[in-house]
Amino acid sequence: MSIFKKIITALRGGATEAGEAIxxxxxxxxxxxxxxxxxxxxxxxxxxxxxxxxxxxxxxxELAQLQASIKEHEGYAMQALNQGNEALAIEVAEKIAExxxxxxxxxxxxxxxxxxxxxLKGLIKKSERQLTEYKRQLxxxxxxxxxxxxxxxxxxxxxxxxxxxxxxxxSLERIKKKQAMFDDKLKAAEQLASETPDQTLxxxxxxxxxxxxxxxxxxxxDRLKNK
Amino acid sequence: xxxHTIATHLNKxxxxxxxxxxxxxxxxxxxxxxxxIEIIGREEIPIFVSISDxxxxxxxxxxxxxxxxxxxxxxxxxxxxxMNIPMPLSxxxxxxxxxxxxxxxxxxxxxxxxxLELVTLSDNSLEVxxxxxSYLN
Numbered sequence: 001m002s003i004f005k006k007i008i009t010a011l012r013g014g015a016t017e018a019g020e021a022i023x024x025x026x027x028x029x030x031x032x033x034x035x036x037x038x039x040x041x042x043x044x045x046x047x048x049x050x051x052x053x054x055x056x057x058x059x060x061x062e063l064a065q066l067q068a069s070i071k072e073h074e075g076y077a078m079q080a081l082n083q084g085n086e087a088l089a090i091e092v093a094e095k096i097a098e099x100x101x102x103x104x105x106x107x108x109x110x111x112x113x114x115x116x117x118x119x120l121k122g123l124i125k126k127s128e129r130q131l132t133e134y135k136r137q138l139x140x141x142x143x144x145x146x147x148x149x150x151x152x153x154x155x156x157x158x159x160x161x162x163x164x165x166x167x168x169x170x171s172l173e174r175i176k177k178k179q180a181m182f183d184d185k186l187k188a189a190e191q192l193a194s195e196t197p198d199q200t201l202x203x204x205x206x207x208x209x210x211x212x213x214x215x216x217x218x219x220x221x222d223r224l225k226n227k
Numbered sequence: 228x229x230x231h232t233i234a235t236h237l238n239k240x241x242x243x244x245x246x247x248x249x250x251x252x253x254x255x256x257x258x259x260x261x262x263x264i265e266i267i268g269r270e271e272i273p274i275f276v277s278i279s280d281x282x283x284x285x286x287x288x289x290x291x292x293x294x295x296x297x298x299x300x301x302x303x304x305x306x307x308x309x310m311n312i313p314m315p316l317s318x319x320x321x322x323x324x325x326x327x328x329x330x331x332x333x334x335x336x337x338x339x340x341x342x343l344e345l346v347t348l349s350d351n352s353l354e355v356x357x358x359x360x361s362y363l364n
Contacts, residue, residue, distance in 0.1 A: 147322060
């Protein structure tokens with residue numbers, strides 16, 4: 001059964017009592033072991049791959065040397081033939097045949113190393129994919145457990161502190177009221193700041209035309225006319 | 228990152244907050260560490276933060292199964308699914324018989340990121356309750 005299904009089944013089945021694990025501790029341990037094993041496989045495979053690639057490079061170099069040597073000897077054989085020295089030409093030809101056999105063997109070795117490297121690369125990719133998958137599954141199990149434990153701690157805390165959980169609507173209502181109260185207070189404070197008693201009396205006197213009046217264009221004009 | 232680092236950061240923000248909110252943090256004892264964070268003025272809907280191996284989980288509890296008008300439950304769930312992507316940073320979930328909004332952050336998140344997450348989660352939870360009002364008792 002996939003971990004996802006296990007979690008859903010456990011939650012639906014009511015394995016939500018405090019302390020009851022979604023996936024038993026044993027499964028978690030098995031997962032962790034599988035992750036460690038996969039990691040080990042990847043490390044070993046990577047080391048093997050390095051070795052195989054080094055050997056393959058060596059084989060390729062030797063093959064190139066053999067092929068160069070074959071070419072070289074072919075030249076010698078031609079020269080011997082041109083000189084009419086058949087006996088020497090045959091001797092060189094024998095050497096060439098020998099070199100060709102070794103080259104064919106080397107070719108095979110080289111190909112086998114290449115195949116091994118490909119196989120190892122495939123294996124590493126597969127193991128790494130598996131590793132990612134195991135880690136993802138382990139995260140799911142651990143997160144589910146952690147949320148469960150957190151929920152149980154939160155619930156215990158509420159019970160212990162005797163706090164009553166309000167309904168969502170009541171909570172929102174209270175928060176809105178507090179916000180409105182805060183806004184009102186802010187407004188009141190602003191109003192209060194602009195309404196000191198002195199200020200209020202002055203305003204009232206001014207409105208009644210008593211006391212010092214503000215200079216208006218009309219009053220300036222009147223004053224000038226009276227001069 | 229652990230809950231005490233978060234609590235210390237949020238508690239000492241006071242007037243230096245960039246989000247404009249003040250926080251009150253209380254650690255809750257239990258098998259795993261949980262931090263109860265109250266945003267001042269919004270104490271009724273606290274946010275709970277817990278930290279696991281690779282992520283920081285912030286959860287706000289919305290309403291219980293018993294608060295839903297049963298005949299409208301399917302409609303409510305559809306509305307929640309539709310709202311899930313547009314809602315910034317948070318997602319809906321259900322923990323036991325409670326509907327929640329939550330945000331998951333990387334363990335490597337900065338304290339500023341966490342502060343933003345908490346404020347956004349709080350804004351979202353108020354907005355969600357307000358929007359889903361007609362489905363609730």
